[in-house]
Amino acid sequence: MAALVVAEHDNAALKPATLNAVAAAKEIAGQDVDILVAGKDCRAVAEAASAIAGARTVLLADADAYDHGLAENVAPLLVKLAPGYAHLLAPATTSGKNLMPRVAALLDVMQISDISAVVSADTFVRPIYAGNALQTVQSNDLVKVITVRGTAFPPGEATGGSAPIGTVEPTGSAGLSEFVRAELSKSERPELTSARVIISGGRGMQSGDNFHLLEKVADKLGAAVGASRAAVDAGFVPNDYQVGQTGKIVAPELYIAVGISGAIQHLAGMKDSKVIVAINKDEEAPIFQIADYGLVGDLFKILPELDAELERRQ
Amino acid sequence: MKALVAVKRVIDYNVKIRVKADKTGVETANVKMSMNPFDEIAVEEALRLREAGTVSEIIAVSLGVAQCQETIRTALAMGADRGVLVETGAELQPLAVAKLLKAVILQEGPEIVIIGKQAIDDDCNQTGQMLSALLGWPQATFASKVKISDGHAEVTREVDGGLETVAIKLPAVITTDLRLNEPRYASLPNIMRAKKKPIVTTTPDALGVDVTPRLVVLKVEEPPKRQGGHKVGSVAELVDKLKTEARVI
Numbered sequence: 001m002a003a004l005v006v007a008e009h010d011n012a013a014l015k016p017a018t019l020n021a022v023a024a025a026k027e028i029a030g031q032d033v034d035i036l037v038a039g040k041d042c043r044a045v046a047e048a049a050s051a052i053a054g055a056r057t058v059l060l061a062d063a064d065a066y067d068h069g070l071a072e073n074v075a076p077l078l079v080k081l082a083p084g085y086a087h088l089l090a091p092a093t094t095s096g097k098n099l100m101p102r103v104a105a106l107l108d109v110m111q112i113s114d115i116s117a118v119v120s121a122d123t124f125v126r127p128i129y130a131g132n133a134l135q136t137v138q139s140n141d142l143v144k145v146i147t148v149r150g151t152a153f154p155p156g157e158a159t160g161g162s163a164p165i166g167t168v169e170p171t172g173s174a175g176l177s178e179f180v181r182a183e184l185s186k187s188e189r190p191e192l193t194s195a196r197v198i199i200s201g202g203r204g205m206q207s208g209d210n211f212h213l214l215e216k217v218a219d220k221l222g223a224a225v226g227a228s229r230a231a232v233d234a235g236f237v238p239n240d241y242q243v244g245q246t247g248k249i250v251a252p253e254l255y256i257a258v259g260i261s262g263a264i265q266h267l268a269g270m271k272d273s274k275v276i277v278a279i280n281k282d283e284e285a286p287i288f289q290i291a292d293y294g295l296v297g298d299l300f301k302i303l304p305e306l307d308a309e310l311e312r313r314q
Numbered sequence: 315m316k317a318l319v320a321v322k323r324v325i326d327y328n329v330k331i332r333v334k335a336d337k338t339g340v341e342t343a344n345v346k347m348s349m350n351p352f353d354e355i356a357v358e359e360a361l362r363l364r365e366a367g368t369v370s371e372i373i374a375v376s377l378g379v380a381q382c383q384e385t386i387r388t389a390l391a392m393g394a395d396r397g398v399l400v401e402t403g404a405e406l407q408p409l410a411v412a413k414l415l416k417a418v419i420l421q422e423g424p425e426i427v428i429i430g431k432q433a434i435d436d437d438c439n440q441t442g443q444m445l446s447a448l449l450g451w452p453q454a455t456f457a458s459k460v461k462i463s464d465g466h467a468e469v470t471r472e473v474d475g476g477l478e479t480v481a482i483k484l485p486a487v488i489t490t491d492l493r494l495n496e497p498r499y500a501s502l503p504n505i506m507r508a509k510k511k512p513i514v515t516t517t518p519d520a521l522g523v524d525v526t527p528r529l530v531v532l533k534v535e536e537p538p539k540r541q542g543g544h545k546v547g548s549v550a551e552l553v554d555k556l557k558t559e560a561r562v563i
Binding site: 068070071072075093094095097098099100101102103104105106108109110111112113114123127128129130131132133134135136137138139140141174175176177178179180181182183184185193197221229232233238239240245246248253254264265271274275276277283288289290291292293294295296302305306309310313 | 325327330331333340352407408409412431432434435436437438439440441442443444445446447448451452453454455456458468471472473474475476477478479480481482483486491492493527528529530531532533534535536537540542543544545546548549550552553555556557560562563
């Protein structure tokens with residue numbers, strides 16, 4: 001039976017998290033993976049989706065009601081499409097997490113949240129307790145509604161495919177909710193969840209202004225900038241910087257934790273990174289236990305040194 | 315209007331959990347249990363709405379074993395008015411919890427339901443969305459700011475790209491994110507007072523809800539351990555190792 005992946009996008013561009021979800025869907029359904037693009041004036045996204053290697057069909061649902069991806073409006077569309085599929089998948093991003101449980105409840109099935117491995121078409125592994133345990137669950141439901149942990153599934157190729165684009169009749173607006181405004185962070189740097197290198201700051205940064213020390217290093221490395229919950233709570237940086245159990249889950253090639261002690265809630269968001277560097281003045285900080293390379297010292301001295309050293313060796 | 319908050323009893327967030335040797339789950343015997351931190355934020359938000367005169371009464375609901383009474387008592391000590399315990403020894407998955415909450419809500423008639431965006435034990439992040447779907451209500455998930463005015467709520471949500479604000483019609487379900495508020499501590503006099511506040515106990519059977527789990531947990535295991543702990547002596551050595559040993563820069 002086929003799988004349907006809900007594409008993540010902003011009506012203009014397809015978000016990379018979609019590719020990870022497609023990769024998980026292929027493990028389940030092989031060649032029979034369709035992609036749903038629901039939005040407004042989002043034909044360009046459907047075209048990008050049709051180029052994804054291995055996609056069977058792209059379904060385009062273009063309507064005012066889908067403009068901002070409001071769950072109240074998009075969920076009925078998925079319910080309408082569900083009879084053709086054994087699996088409905090979305091990336092475990094804030095939009096996927098917002099939408100899919102609503103779909104699951106309307107279909108009277110349990111959602112399988114944030115899967116990190118596919119065992120078989122009905123059995124999946126998912127992290128619980130901030131990733132301190134892995135649960136293997138088998139679903140008895142007819143339709144499996146799933147959100148996918150992006151870091152656990154290497155993204156498929158974004159190009160090379162040429163899936164046909166079919167249109168879907170919109171389901172209309174539920175009339176329950178309206179989009180008011182978005183205040184999105186603007187950054188020239190890579191997105192946290194798809195960056196190859198991330199440098200994150202914690203409470204030890206002492207202020208938001210001091211994050212420019214991280215940003216200088218980030219620019220040398222082509223890195224994204226992240227933060228611990230403590231740094232976000234203290235108002236140093238906006239909420240979308242947060243890496244951790246309830247923030248973003250990341251697994252870059254290189255993660256540099258600066259002034260972060262390493263609470264389990266933070267480790268939950270980054271411990272699958274390939275290489276971890278920790279810079280902290282407290283040599284007892286738990287972050288050092290999982291770091292491949294730890295450097296004990298004052299970050300206000302180390303960061304400028306690191307910046308200079310990277311400059312020198314470039 | 316009435317507000318309803320759902321509060322889950324979970325292993326305290328400071329406890330380092332242990333996976334059972336037989337892989338059936340996580341050790342909960344003799345482990346400190348607390349209210350799910352996101353639900354504390356939900357209780358606090360309801361209290362603030364009552365203090366602002368928007369909400370007249372706060373009902374705290376918990377579902378599970380008899381000890382969930384303690385979690386309800388914590389909510390009552392923070393300031394909630396009364397409690398409902400849906401008592402069962404059965405494993406409750408989010409779909410079943412949403413159905414039970416719906417049944418309680420149809421009896422109690424709240425116009426606003428506030429619950430944590432996720433529980434820190436199963437990390438599911440489902441119940442609020444499922445509940446609003448079953449009720450046919452709107453949902454505002456991951457809230458960092460809530461403003462209520464004539465029949466509507468304007469809710470600012472923490473999303474991956476930053477913040478998003480939506481307007482939803484009441485009645486509605488709101489799920490809380492970390493920065494919505496800082497929950498208060500219960501004072502000793504309020505803890506004493508909470509002992510006298512009423513808690514009604516009901517059961518899934520009495521509410522007419524089938525709670526049979528849809529997911530079968532085949533096993534629970536420890537994740538692979540990460541080998542860390544190496545230290546370097548200088549920035550130059552660090553950059554050197556990253557270039558030649560780890561080859562990531």
